[in-house]
Amino acid sequence: MMASPSTTPPPELVRPRLVGGVEAAFRDALTDAFDRLELSDRNLLRFHHARGLPVEQLARLFCSQPGAVRRQLARLRERMLRDTRRGLAIRLALEPPELDRLIELARARFDLALARILRG
DSSP states (O other): OOOOTTTSOOHHHHSHHHHHHHHHHHHHHHHHHHHTSOHHHHHHHIIIIISOOOHHHHHHHTTSOHHHHHHHHHHHHHHHHHHHHHHHHHHHOOOHHHHHHHHHHHHHHHHHHHHHHHHO
């Protein structure tokens, strides 16, 4: 069974030397996107992704409702993906189709990558 075009990395990203550069660019773009967030938003992401606190506990900690915390986490995730995409576009100078394929691959690993960055 062949991989679908949306999950197949662009050929230029398959070469080992470039893959390391893409990983570093992704990490730097994700870190920059995180650093641009408000302190309270960074803390919410840190508690959820790095410390693994469930939404219900976050709601109590932030004096909010679980549904509001879920919505905020979803908004922050989308903002981080959008800002990471912009950072990658600048760092890698990829055309939109290649950049979109790279972001789709990154989206699947976003939570794991964010947790790694937050843990240091």
